[in-house]
Amino acid sequence: GEDVEQSLFLSVREGDSSVINCTYTDSSSTYLYWYKQEPGAGLQLLTYIFSNMDMKQDQRLTVLLNKKDKHLSLRIADTQTGDSAIYFCAENTNAGKSTFGDGTTLTVKP
Amino acid sequence: DAGVIQSPRHEVTEMGQEVTLRCKPISGHDYLFWYRQTMMRGLELLIYFNNNVPIDDSGMPEDRFSAKMPNASFSTLKIQPSEPRDSAVYFCASSLGTRINTGELFFGEGSRLTVL
Numbered sequence: 001g002e003d004v005e006q007s008l009f010l011s012v013r014e015g016d017s018s019v020i021n022c023t024y025t026d027s028s029s030t031y032l033y034w035y036k037q038e039p040g041a042g043l044q045l046l047t048y049i050f051s052n053m054d055m056k057q058d059q060r061l062t063v064l065l066n067k068k069d070k071h072l073s074l075r076i077a078d079t080q081t082g083d084s085a086i087y088f089c090a091e092n093t094n095a096g097k098s099t100f101g102d103g104t105t106l107t108v109k110p
Numbered sequence: 111d112a113g114v115i116q117s118p119r120h121e122v123t124e125m126g127q128e129v130t131l132r133c134k135p136i137s138g139h140d141y142l143f144w145y146r147q148t149m150m151r152g153l154e155l156l157i158y159f160n161n162n163v164p165i166d167d168s169g170m171p172e173d174r175f176s177a178k179m180p181n182a183s184f185s186t187l188k189i190q191p192s193e194p195r196d197s198a199v200y201f202c203a204s205s206l207g208t209r210i211n212t213g214e215l216f217f218g219e220g221s222r223l224t225v226l
């Protein structure tokens with residue numbers, strides 16, 4: 001079945017690295033995503049990784065994919081207070097549909 | 111492009127009233143999704159359309175909920191009659207899918223519904 005799981009809360013100090021973890025179940029997913037939701041707004045794509053990759057780096061963001069364990073992680077380097085938000089992991093389960101986790105609320109303390 | 115446009119942004123209504131939420135997807139996108147977000151249940155997929163045709167409505171809570179997509183540029187989600195437990199933020203999203211794209215979903219700002 002389709003299920004995406006992630007921890008609900010993460011708190012870090014400004015300047016530290018944040019690592020948000022996710023597990024998914026559909027081994028046929030072609031894309032895996034990280035979305036960011038700021039208060040009062042809709043979700044916005046932060047980054048994605050194609051299933052044949054194991055790492056993707058984009059400025060302060062690093063995505064790691066372990067297909068064997070169906071594990072996805074998002075690392076944010078030098079976390080800033082503006083990074084405080086809810087981060088959703090999602091997998092693409094067919095041509096159009098994505099399945100989302102429950103979201104991890106990241107709190108960055110000054 | 112203005113992005114996905116939802117209306118109303120906020121709605122407060124009384125139990126038993128009909129509620130209609132509206133969505134205009136990004137032009138050219140052939141997938142449209144309706145999600146509901148609450149603290150208790152997180153982000154739930156209610157229904158999605160491909161080329162205006164409903165593909166999966168298994169997430170629609172019950173018969174009180176209905177969704178239509180009469181053309182490629184407009185969709186509605188209707189709740190009749192509304193109940194307090196329907197209070198949530200309802201998101202519309204559109205996408206090009208993954209056949210020619212990454213499948214990124216573009217979300218609207220959401221419609222916050224409060225049923226008293």
